[in-house]
Amino acid sequence: MALNSNGNQPLLEINDLTIGFADARGILLAADRINLRLFRNQTLGLLGESGCGKSVSMRSILGLVPYPGEVIGGSVLWEGQDLSELSRSEMQKIRGKEISMIFQDPTSCLNPVYTIGNQIVETLKIKLKMNSHEARQRAVELLDHVGIPSPEQRLNLYPHQLSGGMRQRVMIAIAIGSKPKLLLADEPTTALDVTIQDQILNLLADLREETGMAVILVSHDVGVIAQNSDIVAIMYAGRIMECGSASDVMLSPRHPYTRGLLTALPTFEHAGERQPLTSIPGQPPNLADLPGGCPFRPRCQYVRDECASIPVVLDRDFPEHASACPFVD
């Protein structure tokens, strides 16, 4: 749970990452000058509303920003190496071997025409150059490892024969098969029910413990992030609004947006005392039509005139508890 590096080189360093998308209406920034740093064995929780640029930022780490977007500024350093300088085939070697990713939707994350065994074995053969026999052996171990009972029989099943939670476990098995140093978990539990969600998060925590891999956990669920992260970054409209250790951010939030998010959490009420949910007024921002200055300005209860012109910059350096709001503290 070490927050600082003791002088070590960070595993992943994202500097001023900016991602632009172009469509008929113009250009929008899905990520605007994002800075993050992650060390071995850390979990970074990336929290934000749908469409605030979380997933795109994740995919940009792997160099997979979907068309019509592209990285237009900043850099992603992996163990000190700028990933944008790598050739395509060098990048393909890093994907799935050093950095793996898991996804939200267990119904479509596995290819319906192949058995799960085939899909695990394929990855092991390509990424770890195993032969068929070794790969099959290892696939059984992996399935066992992610908590799938009687793995040998399950290998021959097709994805539609498994439940959502099981498919998510298979997906995780594929992702950790090559012992990655970093696992990008893009809302891994959003589509699962709460019990399964808990199991999957525990599984991820155990795996992290064992292998020492770092995890970036993307979610819009404050509870999931609070329980499972060492560091938390709050994202709004493509910008990081607040960043710091999980306890700092969750217990003493500095930015008005974070405060709004935390007060919007429903609390347990006594029977018969239904309170209306507290919410942040206004609509989630449209990235194509952001106000100048602070993007949270139209919904902020502390808004003042200067907000229209301030730059959105974190006031302290990572990993200190930083906020992008200069007025509220």
Added chain:
Amino acid sequence: MTTHNSTIAHIPESAWKRLRTRSVSQRRWSAYTLWVGVFIVALVTFLSVAAPVLGFTEPNNTDLTQRLLPPSREHFFGTDDVGRDVFTRVLYGGRIDLSFGLITTYVSLAAGLVIGAIAGYYGGFLDSIVMRAVDLVISFPFIVLILAITAITGPGITGPYVGVLAVSWALYARLTRGEMLAMREKQYVMAAQTLGFSTWRIIFVHCIPNLLRSNLVFSMSDIVLNILTLAALSYLGLGVTPPTAEWGEIIAQGQRNLFAAWWISTLTGFYVVFVGVGFSLVGDGLADRLGEDGGGT
């Protein structure tokens, strides 16, 4: 399912009967379409391939003493105006027509599948270029194209081959590209990308098997269309030339004696329809089976 076989007390007998009849008839139909179709196609193919062994030799053997004989035991489809056995000619014609249908369809399917998958996967500029080419090919009047090709190749089977191949890949490309656009957003494709698989591997190993289904279903009706195209072109004199036996050619020749010997064109026409129904049933059956497989979840 026990309810299929036993009556349930609170359901009136009449409603129960009605539903059961419906269920049985549906089950029958969908279970048998594929196999009836396969049977017809297999039968027709077998007859054409094994014609000499079955005793149907010499499709071009003329016998002027046997002109325009009506259907009989010796001549199932009768004889034509130079005494050739029409059924024998139909079987030999089947060799040309069936191989034409299969070859043009599956070569087009393979080409269109690959082209459409690549265009759909990459999107952007490449996609625009390919799809405009597809639009161009599809919108060009087919008969004019065939006329131009025949002018170069001369009459014969080559013209229809070139013409149909030049056009029908575009239909598969368009179909595949549309499906690929949707598939590109599927998470297993994204997952394959994040696992660092090469683009070719993703397209050919991960996407194309998923794109095959709709193409295969469509190909069954396409075989029929292509066979009918060849028959139509031969009928118009743009395809196979007399005296080579081919379905369109037989029908065109028989037309001269339609009133004296209706059987030449009519029975041959029925045979073509029979083949068409066979392939269509296979297509229907495939659509049923592949659709309910749950593979697309």
